[in-house]
Amino acid sequence: MRYVSTRGASPVLDFADTLLAGLADDGGLYVPESWPVLGDGGRGDYVETAVEVMSPFVGQSVDGGAFAAMVADAYAGFDHPEVAPIVELSDGIHLMQLFHGPTLAFKDIALQLVSRLFEYELSRRGERVTIVGATSGDTGSAAIEACRDRETVDIVILHPAGRVSEVQRRQMTTVASDNVHNVAIDGTFDDCQDLVKAMFNDVPFREEVRLSAVNSINWGRVMAQVVYYVVAAERLGGRQSPIAFSVPTGNFGNVFAGHVARLSGLEVPQLVVGSNSNDVLTRFFVDGSMDIAEVVPTTSPSMDIQVSSNLERLLFEISGRDGAAVGVQLDDFRSSGRFRLEPGQRVGLADGWSGARFHDDEVLTCIGDEADRSGIILDPHTAVGVLAARACRRDPSIPMVALATAHPAKFPDAVEAATGKRPALPERLADLHERSERLTALPDDLAIVQDFVRSCRRGA
Numbered sequence: 001m002r003y004v005s006t007r008g009a010s011p012v013l014d015f016a017d018t019l020l021a022g023l024a025d026d027g028g029l030y031v032p033e034s035w036p037v038l039g040d041g042g043r044g045d046y047v048e049t050a051v052e053v054m055s056p057f058v059g060q061s062v063d064g065g066a067f068a069a070m071v072a073d074a075y076a077g078f079d080h081p082e083v084a085p086i087v088e089l090s091d092g093i094h095l096m097q098l099f100h101g102p103t104l105a106f107k108d109i110a111l112q113l114v115s116r117l118f119e120y121e122l123s124r125r126g127e128r129v130t131i132v133g134a135t136s137g138d139t140g141s142a143a144i145e146a147c148r149d150r151e152t153v154d155i156v157i158l159h160p161a162g163r164v165s166e167v168q169r170r171q172m173t174t175v176a177s178d179n180v181h182n183v184a185i186d187g188t189f190d191d192c193q194d195l196v197k198a199m200f201n202d203v204p205f206r207e208e209v210r211l212s213a214v215n216s217i218n219w220g221r222v223m224a225q226v227v228y229y230v231v232a233a234e235r236l237g238g239r240q241s242p243i244a245f246s247v248p249t250g251n252f253g254n255v256f257a258g259h260v261a262r263l264s265g266l267e268v269p270q271l272v273v274g275s276n277s278n279d280v281l282t283r284f285f286v287d288g289s290m291d292i293a294e295v296v297p298t299t300s301p302s303m304d305i306q307v308s309s310n311l312e313r314l315l316f317e318i319s320g321r322d323g324a325a326v327g328v329q330l331d332d333f334r335s336s337g338r339f340r341l342e343p344g345q346r347v348g349l350a351d352g353w354s355g356a357r358f359h360d361d362e363v364l365t366c367i368g369d370e371a372d373r374s375g376i377i378l379d380p381h382t383a384v385g386v387l388a389a390r391a392c393r394r395d396p397s398i399p400m401v402a403l404a405t406a407h408p409a410k411f412p413d414a415v416e417a418a419t420g421k422r423p424a425l426p427e428r429l430a431d432l433h434e435r436s437e438r439l440t441a442l443p444d445d446l447a448i449v450q451d452f453v454r455s456c457r458r459g460a
């Protein structure tokens with residue numbers, strides 16, 4: 001399996017090089033040269049299906065036995081034997097819980113595996129990297145938890161100061177490992193993401209510190225997320241039966257993985273994109289336009305995003321894989337803040353996508369109502385997806401799966417406001433508020449942040 005950039009101007013790479021590269025050096029994102037075809041099998045066993053679904057993407061690049069062992073090890077630490085169990089909501093919508101990993105958010109599913117793949121490949125090559133990432137909350141803690149104490153990796157995570165929840169910040173800043181560094185940037189998540197992109201676009205710097213990324217732009221993350229779409233189908237009627245999903249969306253990595261499952265042959269007639277008040281994406285799916293506005297803080301901070309990086313992968317697909325055209329269109333979007341789909345691109349979006357946006361008052365009402373009716377406590381991100389599932393569902397004869405992306409205890413203030421009860425942290429995080437924090441506050445200034453990153457490298 002080989003990977004090409006969505007901007008069409010970077011070398012074609014194998015899986016291991018794609019994994020370590022993160023962003024392509026032409027500014028694009030890597031995607032497979034062609035989509036593999038999903039087989040018929042699958043019994044709903046998470047690890048077994050994971051190895052089968054991901055193997056074609058990994059190709060000859062990683063030894064098969066070593067890969068299977070890494071997959072098993074990545075999910076052994078999850079709190080639930082099914083890894084991602086499915087429960088039923090009050091109106092028969094299925095809720096797939098993706099939050100049983102170490103940091104209580106779905107990002108653990110990808111990052112627990114990706115960090116093992118990094119360590120494996122870097123040790124084999126005798127190399128080390130500096131991972132730099134931007135987080136609106138959950139990526140950071142999941143990346144830090146996955147990379148802590150790994151010999152081959154130093155990790156620096158930027159978060160927007162004051163814009164992540166207390167639990168989210170503490171999950172990052174209380175990790176006492178030499179290779180872990182947290183930076184609070186005076187700015188928004190998009191500012192953090194722009195700093196990371198600028199560091200990658202600075203080629204001498206990138207090579208000096210051997211920069212790498214585990215942001216949701218990393219192909220390894222998308223690949224690992226394809227698995228639970230297939231597992232859900234297996235558990236709810238088999239791979240041959242149609243199934244719909246609703247996904248609370250920020251950077252578009254999660255729902256794009258659902259589209260990859262569809263491109264690989266899973267019958268997914270509908271993917272629903274749920275947004276909070278930051279609804280740039282909803283408008284994209286409703287009328288093909290995007291107009292960037294200010295980021296509005298909401299109760300679902302991991303979705304407080306205006307520019308969804310992974311949308312570039314979908315644009316590439318619906319543009320006949322014309323990387324040069326995608327590059328021009330996105331550069332124009334960056335500079336003007338406005339985007340309009342070309343008529344030819346609209347054809348690729350005509351079917352199979354829906355989008356809906358919900359404000360915080362609707363989200364809190366949904367959490368309260370669901371607690372009353374079924375006793376199931378939703379976190380605010382998950383509630384956006386559940387609301388979108390209900391609003392957009394087209395065919396009641398097809399199972400609709402809403403993805404639960406965070407444990408309610410990650411967002412205790414919103415959940416308490418909605419239900420009157422504060423959700424308890426699970427055992428392994430019970431003393432989180434007593435642990436001591438470590439972080440560095442920096443301005444939104446590329447040169448200063450780059451100097452800090454240089455200072456974090458061990459063995460440099």
Ligand SMILES: *Cc1c(COP(=O)(O)O)cnc(C)c1O
Pocket residue numbers: 105106107138139216248249250251252253254255302303381382405406
């Ligand atoms: C990251 C995150 C999202 C958004 O996922 P994307 O892949 O960025 O679309 C939604 N919910 C939670 C809890 C998250 O952590």
